[in-house]
């Protein structure tokens with residue numbers, strides 16, 4: 001039986017997320033390598049736009065109009081569509097490893113008993129199925145895993161598979177929504193925190209303040225450098241737990257994975273759980289007053305010094321070079 | 325309120341000694357074992373809820389026989405009893421089996437809320453809590469940063485972490501909630517708690533106690549690890565020890581060379 005590989009897309013603010021295009025690219029390349037085919041799924045109150053975007057990556061996209069996802073959490077609705085497609089011949093499902101994506105994957109495992117290759121950052125078709133690479137044990141080991149049956153699920157971490165459009169755009173087919181697979185919680189309100197418009201994953205420059213920043217006021221240095229360098233502010237778990245920065249800014253194992261052109265860390269020790277979220281950055285610069293801070297192991301430039309001295313000096317230098 | 329909390333024993337991330345054995349499975353002897361971090365947040369939230377609304381907290385663990393040692397740590401914080409699912413046939417269990425088994429054990433307990441972690445620190449699959457909810461046919465409220473039940477109305481509200489901030493979501497109870505660090509740090513066990521934990525009951529359940537067909541015969545798991553390798557490392561770069569103004573110039577040169585400023 002040839003493989004039929006489904007990429008599940010996620011929509012944010014009316015358009016496709018970047019991770020969805022990565023999942024679509026992976027589904028297509030697995031399908032090509034296996035001699036099978038790939039398709040995509042968008043479930044949204046207004047799926048037409050994102051489905052058209054997804055069709056740039058896949059030969060066939062199903063656009064399910066689901067009014068319910070506007071006012072309910074999406075996982076029960078998306079899982080119902082995927083379960084239906086599994087019944088119609090889909091063999092493998094690629095889902096982004098976001099909160100919603102993991103909810104969808106978990107729901108599907110519970111409903112179908114299918115195996116899940118979780119948190120893949122790479123996958124290749126080998127023999128009769130996909131083999132995925134995942135970082136486990138908080139960054140201390142890397143595993144390669146496969147399914148023992150002819151079908152199963154994959155959750156994909158952001159940034160592992162570069163998105164590449166297909167040679168030709170695919171077709172979009174509208175579909176009626178299925179009934180939710182399990183009861184769905186109601187969404188009463190969606191609250192955006194200040195500064196959340198710029199996504200951490202898309203930023204070219206990320207300036208991170210760690211516990212060394214010491215206070216919410218201390219973040220002024222981080223904010224200033226971020227805006228001077230055209231970047232966004234990121235955080236370690238320590239600075240999030242302290243309440244200085246919203247959780248959405250956390251980088252690492254339990255936060256976001258970033259691969260910016262420049263990561264600048266101020267007062268960040270570089271714990272393994274933080275490193276797994278940032279060591280794919282092109283350039284890493286760290287300022288730390290402790291010469292033994294483990295972030296030195298991954299930094300291209302490791303500056304031993306006080307962030308409250310080096311930070312403002314760097315800001316002044318950048319300003320001076322720009323002519324004031 | 326009756327609250328069931330899923331608690332998984334994991335290698336202590338703070339010890340930094342986690343590793344895989346030659347069989348590519350977790351080397352359980354290499355590391356001390358603790359309650360998974362997110363499960364501790366779940367437990368703390370559960371304890372605060374019963375302090376506010378009355379009721380009790382029970383923990384549910386699927387683990388090898390010595391899993392009881394870690395369960396005592398959770399009991400010391402205030403859970404009144406534990407359910408320990410343990411069976412030779414579950415060694416190395418995959419996600420579908422873990423989910424089915426935990427759901428079957430949970431189905432034997434009355435509860436208003438079932439709390440689990442958003443993910444685990446060792447594998448970080450992040451699928452079990454959602455899977456258990458699906459198996460039980462209950463609503464899932466995931467990525468909780470705050471939990472507000474209304475026992476009179478039979479509903480629960482959760483602040484759910486989002487990429488932008490948070491969503492306020494609601495479902496009828498019984499419901500399943502996956503918990504995060506944003507719920508707040510767990511309490512430390514008191515000496516009294518540690519003493520009390522010794523005599524708290526941990527009921528042991530085998531697969532046969534939970535029903536038929538929960539685990540495949542002969543460990544025919546749905547997934548297998550075929551290889552493992554050490555993590556990728558990055559070559560260390562240059563260290564700058566100059567005074568701030570000079571250091572700033574060196575950084576700026578470095579950035580300018582790479583067209584980052």
Ligand SMILES: Cc1cc2nc3c(=O)[nH]c(=O)nc-3n(C[C@H](O)[C@H](O)[C@H](O)COP(=O)(O)OP(=O)(O)OC[C@H]3O[C@@H](n4cnc5c(N)ncnc54)[C@H](O)[C@@H]3O)c2cc1C
Nearest residue numbers: 210211212236237238252253254255267269274289307445
């Ligand atoms: C299961 C699990 C998941 C985790 N997930 C994450 C995650 O997703 N993201 C994450 O970041 N962490 C995560 N952690 C936590 C992680 O282990 C570290 O505790 C955390 O990253 C430390 O943050 P930090 O570097 O800001 O603080 P610290 O480790 O306290 O480091 C602060 C640093 O600042 C330096 N410093 C202090 N003052 C100054 C100054 N004036 N100038 C210059 N340097 C100064 C110090 O020398 C020190 O190196 C996780 C932990 C666990 C167990």
Ligand SMILES: Nc1ncnc2c1ncn2[C@@H]1O[C@H](COP(=O)(O)O)[C@@H](O)[C@H]1O
Nearest residue numbers: 330332386440441443444449450451452
């Ligand atoms: N063996 C287990 N025993 C009890 N709870 C578990 C077990 N495995 C997973 N869980 C729960 O499910 C959550 C998510 O786990 P995972 O999907 O493995 O990342 C954990 O934080 C626990 O609350």
